[in-house]
Amino acid sequence: MITNTRSDRVKQVRALGRRSAREKAGLFLVEGRQAVRELIRFAPETIRDLYLDAEATERHPDLREMTLSWQRDAEPDERRFVHDCSAQVLAEMCDTEQPQGIIAVARPVDRALEEVLAGSPKFVVVLTNVRDPGNAGTVIRGADATGADAVIVSDSSVDIYNPKVVRSTVGSLWHLPICRGAAIEDIFARCRDAGLTLHAADGVGTTLLPDVELSTPHAWVMGNEAWGLEPEVREACDDVVRVPIYGAAESLNLAMAATVCLYASAGAQH
Amino acid sequence: MITNTRSDRVKQVRALGRRSAREKAGLFLVEGRQAVRELIRFAPETIRDLYLDAEATERHPDLREMTLSWQRDAEPDERRFVHDCSAQVLAEMCDTEQPQGIIAVARPVDRALEEVLAGSPKFVVVLTNVRDPGNAGTVIRGADATGADAVIVSDSSVDIYNPKVVRSTVGSLWHLPICRGAAIEDIFARCRDAGLTLHAADGVGTTLLPDVELSTPHAWVMGNEAWGLEPEVREACDDVVRVPIYGAAESLNLAMAATVCLYASAGAQH
Numbered sequence: 001m002i003t004n005t006r007s008d009r010v011k012q013v014r015a016l017g018r019r020s021a022r023e024k025a026g027l028f029l030v031e032g033r034q035a036v037r038e039l040i041r042f043a044p045e046t047i048r049d050l051y052l053d054a055e056a057t058e059r060h061p062d063l064r065e066m067t068l069s070w071q072r073d074a075e076p077d078e079r080r081f082v083h084d085c086s087a088q089v090l091a092e093m094c095d096t097e098q099p100q101g102i103i104a105v106a107r108p109v110d111r112a113l114e115e116v117l118a119g120s121p122k123f124v125v126v127l128t129n130v131r132d133p134g135n136a137g138t139v140i141r142g143a144d145a146t147g148a149d150a151v152i153v154s155d156s157s158v159d160i161y162n163p164k165v166v167r168s169t170v171g172s173l174w175h176l177p178i179c180r181g182a183a184i185e186d187i188f189a190r191c192r193d194a195g196l197t198l199h200a201a202d203g204v205g206t207t208l209l210p211d212v213e214l215s216t217p218h219a220w221v222m223g224n225e226a227w228g229l230e231p232e233v234r235e236a237c238d239d240v241v242r243v244p245i246y247g248a249a250e251s252l253n254l255a256m257a258a259t260v261c262l263y264a265s266a267g268a269q270h
Numbered sequence: 271m272i273t274n275t276r277s278d279r280v281k282q283v284r285a286l287g288r289r290s291a292r293e294k295a296g297l298f299l300v301e302g303r304q305a306v307r308e309l310i311r312f313a314p315e316t317i318r319d320l321y322l323d324a325e326a327t328e329r330h331p332d333l334r335e336m337t338l339s340w341q342r343d344a345e346p347d348e349r350r351f352v353h354d355c356s357a358q359v360l361a362e363m364c365d366t367e368q369p370q371g372i373i374a375v376a377r378p379v380d381r382a383l384e385e386v387l388a389g390s391p392k393f394v395v396v397l398t399n400v401r402d403p404g405n406a407g408t409v410i411r412g413a414d415a416t417g418a419d420a421v422i423v424s425d426s427s428v429d430i431y432n433p434k435v436v437r438s439t440v441g442s443l444w445h446l447p448i449c450r451g452a453a454i455e456d457i458f459a460r461c462r463d464a465g466l467t468l469h470a471a472d473g474v475g476t477t478l479l480p481d482v483e484l485s486t487p488h489a490w491v492m493g494n495e496a497w498g499l500e501p502e503v504r505e506a507c508d509d510v511v512r513v514p515i516y517g518a519a520e521s522l523n524l525a526m527a528a529t530v531c532l533y534a535s536a537g538a539q540h
Contacts, residue, residue, distance in 0.1 A: 034520070042518070142526060147516030175518035210537065246417030246536050248312070248445035250304070252529070256412060259526045260533050266516050267480065 001054060002085040005092040013051070013093040013105060019159050028161035030104040031096050033063065038171025039104055040070045046107040047080075051093065054084040056101030063101050095163035108161060109174060113152065113186065116177040117194040121149035122217050123265045124196065128154040128184050128233060129224040130254065136160065137168025138255035139222060144172035146259075146266040152187050152219075153180040188236055191219045198237040201261050202228045203251050205242035209261060212241050214268035220261050225254040271324060272355040275362040283321070283363040283375060289429050298431035300374040301366050303333065308441025309374055310340045316377040317350075321363065324354040326371030333371050365433035378431060379444060383422065383456065386447040387464040391419035392487055393535045394466065398424040398454050398503060399494040400524065406430065407438025408525035409492060414442035416529075416536040422457050422489075423450040458506055461489045468507040471531050472498045473521050475512035479531060482511050484538035490531050495524040 002009065015021035016029040027048060030039050039047060050067050057064045067082040074080045090099045117124070125143045130136045136158050143151045153160055160166075160180050166173060182190075191198060197218040221237055223229035234240050243252055243260050252260070272279065285291035286299040297318060300309050309317060320337050327334045337352040344350045360369045387394070395413045400406045406428050413421045423430055430436075430450050436443060452460075461468060467488040491507055493499035504510050513522055513530050522530070 138523065138526065141519055141522070144517040145513075145515050145519040145522055145526075170520070172517075172519050243415075243533075244536070244540075245415050246540060247414040247442075249411055249415040249442050250440070252411070252415055253408065255526065256408065256415075256529045259522070259529055263513075263530050263533075266514070270514075270516060 002051075002083055002089050005088050010089055010092050013103075016105065017095045017163055019162070022159070022161050027105050027107060028166065029093075029095065029163050030106055030166055031094055031163060032100045032167060033060070033066075033102060034170050035166060035173075036102050036104050037066055038174050039106060040066055042171075042174035043106070043109055044070050044073050046109055047104050048107065049105040050082045051085050051090060051103050051105075052082055053087050053090045053099070053101040055087055060101055066102070096167065110160065110178050110180045113179050113182045113190050116150035116152060116179045117190050119149075120217070121194060121196065122269055123148055123214070124150040124152060124191070124219045125258070125262065126152045126154065126187055126191070126219050126221045127157050128221065128229070130157045130222065132225045132254070133158050133162045133164030134168045135225045135254040137165040139258045140165075140169045140178070141172045142255065142259040142262050144169075144175045146262040147270070148176060148262060148265070150177045150179065152182065153178065154184045154187060155181050156184070184233060199261075200229050200234045200237035200240045201243075201257055202234060202240050203242050203257075204228065204234075205240035207239045207241045209241055209243050209264055212239070212264070214265045218265070220258070220265070222254060222258050272321075272353055272359050275358050280359055280362050283373075286375065287365045287433055289432070292429070292431050297375050297377060298436065299363075299365065299433050300376055300436055301364055301433060302370045302437060303330070303372060304440050305436060305443075306372045306374050307336055308444050309376060310336055312441075312444035313376070313379055314340050314343050316379055317374050318377065319375040320352045321355050321360060321373050321375075322352055323357050323360045323369070323371040325357055330371055336372070366437065380430065380448050380450045383449050383452045383460050386420035386422060386449045387460050389419075390487070391464060391466065392539050393418055393484070394420040394422060394461070394489045395528070395532065396422045396424065396457055396461070396489050396491045397427050398491065398499070400427045400492065402495045402524070403428050403432045403434030404438045405495045405524040407435040409528045410435075410439045410448070411442040412525065412529040412532050414439075414445045416532040417540070418446060418532060418535070420447045420449065422452065423448065424454045424457060425451050426454070454503060469531075470499050470504045470507035470510045471513075471527055472504060472510050473512050473527075474498065474504075475510035477509045477511045479511055479513050479534055482509070482534070484535045488535070490528070490535070492524060492528050
């Protein structure tokens with residue numbers, strides 16, 4: 001049972017809230033029941049450690065069940081340890097104020113650009129210059145919900161392993177192929193090679209969403225939550241699409257606009 | 271120029287972050303450029319005070335422009351004063367960490383249930399037991415964007431004048447009729463009188479969104495962001511509709527689901 005909130009281990013886990021520490025360690029932090037459950041279901045081999053609030057397991061028996069399922073899943077020569085902690089230790093390790101009794105330390109799951117675009121994708125999502133973690137995570141969740149084939153996050157965007165992004169994906173991070181860190185020029189070139197039409201989504205667009213052909217393979221290109229896409233990025237796309245506004249609202253936020261565009265793609269393809 | 275961060279005025283404005291103080295004063299706080307701009311455009315007569323960060327006006331000339339337009343708009347016998355403040359005073363009055371140089375204190379704009387349902391509405395949004403301010407505000411913004419005729423927020427939901435709700439509506443609070451504080455039974459009875467079909471939106475629904483008839487008048491009924499709608503509320507509706515999930519995501523968040531449902535309504539009606 002880990003009870004010392006000042007131990008090196010606690011400090012090392014807590015440091016994973018910072019991008020530099022994540023990149024140095026090649027690890028990131030996963031907080032909360034729903035996210036950890038999906039991690040155990042979809043990528044159990046990427047988990048290095050599970051930390052469990054021993055008291056919380058009395059109120060939430062599913063927590064112990066989850067960790068046991070992960071341990072049962074081990075290869076014959078592999079040993080998987082779950083660390084019981086005090087609530088204080090768990091809180092100290094976390095980015096969030098409510099760690100919900102369990103956190104994991106896991107290895108990245110992103111894949112190379114060629115890999116996420118292999119296999120004739122029908123539609124994918126490209127994020128560029130997205131800085132807000134909640135918006136980025138919600139778009140990944142929306143891509144998952146609509147059955148998108150991949151999410152590609154450019155090098156100018158928030159780190160997908162930022163704890164706030166991880167939380168707001170609610171597990172979608174492990175549900176579909178994700179690429180990060182590529183330059184937007186390379187992303188566009190590879191999308192073209194994969195036969196995808198590039199639709200920029202931006203409130204300044206002149207093409208309305210209901211008029212876009214979405215039954216053929218395509219990529220949605222989404223930009224910064226405050227200022228949208230840069231002119232040169234819009235120009236590199238095949239069209240600039242806007243979600244129609246029927247009332248007096250000036251705009252939608254990024255997560256809303258992305259969800260509407262992605263459901264239009266799903267509707268056209270299913 | 272107001273510079274004393276401990277004055278009674280500063281304390282009274284700051285207190286509007288609390289529901290009890292808002293109800294006692296009959297006033298609420300509006301923070302940020304976009305929200306204040308929309309307030310001035312759509313409901314200038316409800317503004318009691320505008321507080322301006324005198325230094326911020328040098329960086330953002332649109333702030334002074336906004337306040338001047340409000341003053342020009344006054345009735346002949348009405349006098350409208352703008353209070354210049356120090357940045358510290360503005361920060362002290364605010365709920366947010368970035369007040370963006372301007373805040374307003376304004377009177378409520380909600381209307382009676384009969385009033386928001388008058389005039390043969392085509393579709394409206396009913397929120398019940400919604401507790402998260404960001405979700406509530408985003409749904410109001412989505413209702414505005416899709417041209418909904420009204421938003422009705424039941425008495426069991428977050429206060430629409432909570433500063434976080436006001437911020438996340440980004441001005442939509444003044445763009446369409448909003449009713450608050452009615453009991454869900456009364457809301458449903460009045461919606462029936464207005465000829466609206468009641469569609470409950472919930473992940474447990476058996477009717478898929480693309481199969482719902484949305485060209486006839488209807489109300490979308492949306493529930494709590496964590497546990498959805500109560501069984502008795504679902505049963506009081508004509509059907510329970512779920513947004514299809516094509517991937518491995520377990521669900522959408524309330525704001526995403528509402529946006530998709532509302533755009534389906536707008537698409538069917540425009």
